[in-house]
Amino acid sequence: MRKRVAILGSTGSIGTQALEVIAANPDRFEVVALAAGGSNPQLLAQQAITFDVPVVAVARASAAEDVQLALYAEAQRHDYARGDHRVPRLLAGPDAAVEVARIECDVVLNAMTGSVGLLPTLAALESGTTLALANKESLIVGGELVTGAAKPGQLVPVDSEHSALAQAMRGERRDDVRKLIVTASGGPFRGRTRAELAEVTPEQASAHPTWDMGPVITINSATLVNKGLEVIEAHLLFDIDFDRIEVVVHPPSIVHSMIEFIDGATMVQASPPDMKLPIALGLAWPDRVPQAAAGCDWTRPATWEFFPLDEVAFPAVGLARRAGAFGRTGPAVFNAANEVCVEAFVAGHLDFLGIVDTVGLILDEHLGDPDVAREDMTLAGVLGADAWARTRAAELVEKR
Template identity: 75%
Template sequence: MRKRVAILGSTGSIGTQALDVVQAAPERFEVVALAAGGGNPDLLARQAIAHEVETVAVAHATAAQDVQLALYAEAQRRGWERGDHRVPRLLAGPDAAAEVARTPCDVVLNGMTGAVGLLPTLAALEAGTTVALANKESLIVGGDLVLSAARPGQLVPVDSEHSALAQALRGEDPADIRRLLVTASGGPFRGRCRADLADVTPEQAMAHPTWDMGPVITINSATLVNKGLEVIEAHLLFGVDFDRIDVVVHPGSVVHSMVEFVDGSTVVQASPPDMRLPIALGLAWPQRVPGAARGCDWTTPTQWKFEPLDDEAFPAVQVARRAGRFGRTAPAVFNAANEVCVDAFVAGDLGFLGIVDTVSAVVEDHLADPDTLGDLTLQRVLAVDAWAREQAATRIEQTRGGTR
């Protein structure tokens, strides 16, 4: 029986590759619903009509008319007048993705970017659906709210690093884990010192050497914020203390993560950098999808290089560890401040080094507030998310004013 899949963030990097996986294995999967921001109506319409989905959702209500027209045009182009293709139901607004997440199906792939993925993740978990989680931010921001809403095995990681860890840990006793080793490519600025990064441009930051990702994740990879988020995610997913989660730079991006066990053994998951493999595994978990991606070429001489992370040039992981160890709403502050800073960097309102510097300052402001010790609730998460964005924006404006 085919698995019914809903894809959130269908026009982004994860979403488009997920549809490639589905198209390559029609006997395994069928797509029943799609959700996207609405900024690419033609692509969304092509996806929806090609996969004959039942429901399409857009986050921006202003995009609804453009998407509706694109759906009609695509259906007509493919033979709508002959009855070959029907137009799906269209939902629009900030709650549309969460409504799609409640669609009766087997798997919800959350490929959204940022904290906006939290409510759809919670909606899917509450509906009892397996969540293939590429939207790491929803787990990091929601923390125990997400974990308590999930039954065992309901959250399946899609990030290549956490998919690798999940594969390495299958059938293992958690008591036998010595440490988790999360690999990082090092991004486009690996080997540079802090002073070399002062004049980095958005174009340079988005030129990742091995992965083809969306702009936000690519810039997060350049600052190593993405790796900081992944350390928090690994702690939450696998219940391993931060002191036993290390980051190792591996420029080739072939080894996606490793688990070292108490007897000295290290289990490695390796494959060429291709997100279709962890996406396919996330959709089919615990089964594998034959031919999801190519394997390593063992007939060609090759070397795997590993090196320690330079925390002085790239302090983002240490800032993330501080937020993660404190827990509660601190990871939400880390993520929200970073989202604002990335937007400001792209707009030319903040320097590259200012991203992590500003995030760190906002996190420290939050940790100094005694109210951070309260219980974690959805209302508090949403409130502190808004607070962190405002604080980051204020600091960015002050920085700009000081340089005029």
């Protein structure tokens, strides 16, 4: 029986690769809904008609007309007049992805970018659907709201690092884990000092040495904010204290993460850097998809190098640990401030070092507020902290 899949963020890097996995395995998967921002109506229409998807959603209501026209044009190219292809029902608006997340299906793949994915994540979990989560920000921002809503086995990580940890943990007891070791490629600026990062341009920060990702996550990888977010994600997914989560730099990105056990054994998940493997595993969990990606070629000589993280040049991981250890709305503020700062950097309004420096200032301000420490964790509180951090980041960017 085929698994019915809804994809949020279908036109992004993870979404398009997920559809490639599904196209290669039509006997295993069926696409029942797609959601996207609306910036690429032609691609969304092509996906919808190619996979004969009954429901399509766009976040920007202003893009609805363009998407509708693109759907009709694509259907005509696929012999719509003969009745071979239907035109999907179109949902539009900021709540459209939430509606898709609630559609009756077997798996929701949340591949959206940023904290905007929080409400769809909660909707999918409340519906009881398996959630293949590539949108790490929704877990990080939502924290215990997300983990509390998830039933055992319902939340399946798609990030390569956390998929690796989940694979290594299968059949193991959490009490036997000494520490989690999350690997980082080091990004395009590995080995540079803080002073040498002062003149980095958006174009340079957008050139990742091993992974082909979306623009925001690529820049987050250059600042290592992404790795900081992944430390918080690992803590929430596996309920391991922050002092037992280590980050090591591994430039080839072959070892995706490791688990060290109390007897000294280390479990390693290794594969070439290809997101189709964790995507396929997320869609089929707990099963594996044959030929999802190429394996390592063990007949060729290879060297695996590991280096300590330079937290002076790249302080983002340390800031993320502070935010995560504080809990409550700390991670939401860390993430929201970063999203605004990355946009400002890309637009030329903020220098590269200013991204993490500004995030640090905002986090200090938030964690230093005595009222914040007394607040209970609520959805309204998370959304309010997210909004405050965005406003404050915009103010500080303007001053810089």
